[in-house]
Amino acid sequence: MSRRAPNRQLSTLLAEVGWSAGDLARAVNSLGKAVGLTLSYDRTSVAHWLSGSRPQAPVPDLAARALSRRSGRVVAPEDTGLPQPPHGHAARRPDPLDESDPLRRLTSLCRQDTDPARRPSLTASAYTLTALTLSDWAHRPKSTAPDSGQRAASSSSSDVRILREMTEVFAALGSAHGGGHARSALAAYLTDDAERMLIAPATSAIHSQLCTAAAQLTHLLAVMTEDTGYAGLAQRYYRTALDLAHQADDRATYAVTLRAMSLQALRLGHPPQAHTLAETALDTLSPTADGATRSFLLAQRALTFAAVRQPRRAREDLRAADQQHERASSPPGPFTSYPRAGLDYHTARTFNALGEPGHALTSLSQAARHRAPAQGKAWALTHARLAEARVNLGQLEAACDHWHTFLDHYPSLRSTQVDEALTRLRQNAGAFPRQARAVSLLHRARTLERQSRHCG
Structure with missing residues (x-):
């Protein structure tokens, strides 16, 4: 075995958690x-x-898990100094998405x-269709609830x-002011x-609830x-959310x-993949799931x-969605309820895609009646869609109001x-260009956009 420098990372971690080699x-x-x-x-192995010696996998991962539980924070294998060094001339920074443990990946x-210095490379992540390939629900990873007896604070x-x-x-913040x-x-x-909270010891039931949250x-x-x-970074977070829901055995989340x-794939111009994801979502859901x-x-x-140009099936699903909404009995909450305005808004989008602007306008009008100005983003987008629907029907004056x-x-926003x-x-x-209200509207829009760029 070649001579190596002492592992100061591991030594520092042991001192931090108050552990001996044994x-x-x-x-x-x-x-x-x-x-x-x-x-x-034994203690000799750790010595x-x-x-400077490095044990074979999966020992670095096990050591990181042990130190995570003891310290109350996520310790990555790389933090222990134990993984084998990368081969080749240039050491590549590990891709967070390569991490199999969803909590460590999230962290x-x-x-x-x-980190402002590292964020640009992350936000430049590319959206990929290969990342939409998912393992079957039955092959989800086992939940790894921390041992409730390892630490005093659980x-x-x-x-x-x-x-x-x-x-x-x-x-509420995202709904009111937008994702930015x-x-x-x-x-x-x-x-x-x-x-x-997720690293601390807990019973299996509590740990599952924490994973769902x-x-x-x-x-x-x-x-x-x-x-x-x-888009690419969002996809990474979505994949991590899926794996955490897997660990929690939470089919609904x-x-x-x-x-x-599915909605993201559709926005980015990938209808077949969007449809597959929507189908998989319904296939995964428990038969006893609430109507909402x-x-x-x-x-x-x-x-x-x-x-994907299946209008009959689209209308069937709209009718079924409306029927299920009438049966909903779940409590209010961002992951438990589906506001009527949300269903009406989505229905309008479907009618637009089906080439039925009149029906879309009716659904959007219903959505607007159930919206409130305090909902910010949803309120604004509903009126923007109403304006587009009305101008397409030749109702310019009403469109300008919206x-x-x-x-x-x-x-x-x-x-x-x-x-x-x-x-x-x-x-x-x-x-x-010859309609006074349209010209005035356009002037106001450009002014607000310039002001927004200046403030940003």
């Missing part, structure tokens, strides 16, 4: 036994690691996302409640507070990231995340049926969807 050896052996390995490391992504139902409350907070507001704050929250927060981060214009991925969730998924599959309502809220709606406004209003 303590780490026993913890690694115990974790190995839990996954079916017979290991017999060799400290002097790695969020840490890089909250996670409890109060931690679950806190994560659920934070889910409502960030969902508070996105970095959510990434930081997941890196700090949420990470500690983390999956939902990660889903929200993906939505906000997508709405900020970072998994299916809802697949639905979001089933309606939510059916509405998206209807939109994808329209996109566009002015949209512009009333534009300055407080940071959202690529809102920016795209503004672009469509300019295109539509620009088609009427």
Whole structure:
């Protein structure tokens, strides 16, 4: 064995957690036994690691898990100094998506996302169709709940409640102001507070609930990231949310995340993949799922049926979504309820895709009646869509009224969807250069856009 430098990373970690070499050896052996390995490391083995030797996989991973549980924070294998060095002339920085453990992957992504120096390479991540290839639900990874006897401070139902409350907070912020507001704050929250709760020892039941809450927060981060214009990074967060939902054995959260991925694929111009994801979401959902969730998924599959030119199936799903919505009895919440306005809005999008602008206008009008100005982004986008529907039907005056309502809220929103709606406004209003109201509207839109760029 070639001579190596002492492993100061591992030495520092042991000092941090107050462990001896024998303590780490026993913890690694115990974790190995839990996954079916017979290991017999002792303090001498760890002394060799400290002097620079590197054990074979999966020992670095087991050591990282043990140190994570002891320290109350995520420790990556690379942090221990134990993995074998990369081959080749240039050492590549590990890709967070290569990490199989979803919590460690989430922590790695969020840490890089909250670091101004490292964020640009992450936000430039490419959206790929290969990342839409998913393993069957039956092959989900085992949940790895920390041993509740390893540390004095354990996670409890109060931690679950806190994560659920934070889910409502960030969902409300995104709905009111768009994904560009508070996105970095959510990434930081997941890196700090949420990470500690998930690492701490807990019963299997509590750990599963914590994983569900983390999956939902990660889903929200993906939505906000997508709405900020970072499609590839959003895809990475969506995939991580799926794996956390897998660990929690939470089919509903998994299916809802697949639905979001389907919508993203459709926005990016991939109807067949969007349809497959929508189908998989419904196939994954439990037969006993509440009507609200089933309606939510059916509405998206209807939109994808329209996109892949199956109008009869699209209409069937719209009827089924409406019926399921009538049967909904779940409590309010970002992952438990489906507002009527949301269903009407999605129905309008499907009618537009089917080439039925009259029906789309009716559904959008119903959505507007159920919206409130405080909903910010949703309120603005509903009126933007109403304006587009009315101008397509030759109702320019009414369209301008809706566009002015949209512009009333534009300055407080940071959202690529809102920016795209503004672009469509300019295109539509620009088609009427002799109409005073259209000219006035266009002038206001350009002024607000310049002010927004200056403030940004």
